[in-house]
Amino acid sequence: xxxxxxxxxxxxxxxxxxxxxxxxxxxxxxxxxxxxxxxxxxxxxxxxxxxxxxxxxxxxxxxxxxxxxxxxxxxxxxxxxxxxxxxxxxxxxxxxxxxxxxxxxxxxxxxxxxxxxxxxxxxxxxxxxxxxxxxxxxxxxxxxxxxxxxxxxxxxxxxxxxxxxxxxxxxxxxxxxxxxxxxxxxxxxxxxxxxxxxxxxxxxxxxxxxxxxxxxxxxxxxxxxxxxxxxxxxxxxxxxxxxxxxxxxxxxxxxxxxxxxxxxxxxxxxxxxxxxxxxxxxxxxxxxxxxxxxxxxxxxxxxxxxxxxxxxxxxxxxxxxxxxxxxxxxxxxxxxxxxxxxxxxxxxxxxxxxxxxxxxxxxxxxxxxxxxxxxxxxxxxxxxxxxxxxxxxxxxxxxxxxxxxxxxxxxxxxxxxxxxxxxxxxxxxxxxxxxxxxxxxxxxxxxxxxxxxx
Ligand SMILES: Nc1ncnc2c1ncn2[C@@H]1O[C@H](COP(=O)(O)OP(=O)(O)OP(=O)(O)O)[C@@H](O)[C@H]1O
Ligand SMILES: [Mg+2]
Numbered sequence: 001x002x003x004x005x006x007x008x009x010x011x012x013x014x015x016x017x018x019x020x021x022x023x024x025x026x027x028x029x030x031x032x033x034x035x036x037x038x039x040x041x042x043x044x045x046x047x048x049x050x051x052x053x054x055x056x057x058x059x060x061x062x063x064x065x066x067x068x069x070x071x072x073x074x075x076x077x078x079x080x081x082x083x084x085x086x087x088x089x090x091x092x093x094x095x096x097x098x099x100x101x102x103x104x105x106x107x108x109x110x111x112x113x114x115x116x117x118x119x120x121x122x123x124x125x126x127x128x129x130x131x132x133x134x135x136x137x138x139x140x141x142x143x144x145x146x147x148x149x150x151x152x153x154x155x156x157x158x159x160x161x162x163x164x165x166x167x168x169x170x171x172x173x174x175x176x177x178x179x180x181x182x183x184x185x186x187x188x189x190x191x192x193x194x195x196x197x198x199x200x201x202x203x204x205x206x207x208x209x210x211x212x213x214x215x216x217x218x219x220x221x222x223x224x225x226x227x228x229x230x231x232x233x234x235x236x237x238x239x240x241x242x243x244x245x246x247x248x249x250x251x252x253x254x255x256x257x258x259x260x261x262x263x264x265x266x267x268x269x270x271x272x273x274x275x276x277x278x279x280x281x282x283x284x285x286x287x288x289x290x291x292x293x294x295x296x297x298x299x300x301x302x303x304x305x306x307x308x309x310x311x312x313x314x315x316x317x318x319x320x321x322x323x324x325x326x327x328x329x330x331x332x333x334x335x336x337x338x339x340x341x342x343x344x345x346x347x348x349x350x351x352x353x354x355x356x357x358x359x360x361x362x363x364x365x366x367x368x369x370x371x372x373x374x375x376x377x378x379x380x381x382x383x384x385x386x387x388x389x390x391x392x393x394x395x396x397x398x399x400x401x402x403x404x405x406x407x408x409x410x411x412x413x414x415x416x417x418x419x420x421x422x423x424x425x426x427x428x429x430x431x432x433x434x435x436x437x438x439x440x441x442x443x444x445x446x447x448x449x450x451x452x453x454x
Pocket of ligand 1: 145146147148174175176177178179180181182183287330363364367
């Protein structure tokens, strides 16, 4: 018996089997969409046949294909965290365009899962190389970026240039924000190892229990949760190049013993693995006096002598106040470029203020202050009013330094803050500031004098 054939039904099943498919006419009206398509874009039944596709899927580009006539084949398309390979083709009859169809590639549809996992693997790899590219090249800072007019610091730079050429370990000592990292990067750049890796490990930033495996790496199966194939430690990554152990003063004693072995014998023992000979130049930084720490039993004496072969002591900013003008200009230039502003410098009074502060956070603190001041102005000179925060800091520290916990001191601090805010608001106009504060102008003058608010 001859069976009747349901041509439409079969054609529909075929379209459904293709996966994500949509067909539109030249006016972008939806002719057909598969269940998978509707599911992907959260379109519920009954499907909006005859409506414009872009109303339902604003990101669609099939309409554009009809307008431009540019078809596309096997293009990646991402939606909702899923990656697909999509074809967008015109539907023609002779020379006439009737509409367009977008559909996932059959071949890629079958292996979508594999494709997705491959993409995610590649993305991870790219991220890894991107991270390591910046970490492993010595190009972040070089010695010419160290701005100074100070005699002592200039001598230190000259000495660094010589010391960098040797393979001795170098210890850089300086308060926070004095430029230790700048020196460390420069040492690598100036050395014969410049083309080799430059690896950084900040001993203070990593939890103690992870520090050892970060440093030495581990072999496959060394412990539960160990990565397949093991993991290379920073020392091994730096083989042939330079390893910067930042803030070495934070390294726990027990690990110091293991590090000593490496520095002494040029050999590492990978956790759960074999010994390996390595060739690494060590640079250390510390913001605490290691000699003091040795006396207090917080740092191993034998390690101290090993790493202190060459010592660079960077003087704090308060001991080289002459560096303030060139540093200020340097940061202004840098920020103008970054922010597209047109600051020409700092005025006399503002400079006097900058030069009257002790800068416990050194160059980093100065850089932050200038950056803050940029929030208030974007052309001309920076003036006193732009350094409101610094004025407050100086003024409040006078009370704090005297260990003054009285209610009067607290009231004074609050008054200082209010006065500085008012002055900022009125761009330094004292008459208007007094009005804002609702006090007499003479009282404002008195208070400013008493609080050294110039
Ligand atoms: N002489 C200098 N010339 C130009 N920029 C400097 C100078 N010294 C420090 N800087 C800048 O100041 C900031 C702090 O410097 P760096 O990070 O090297 O300090 P650090 O001594 O490592 O501080 P920490 O102990 O807090 O880590 C950086 O942005 C650095 O570029
Ligand atoms: Mg640092």
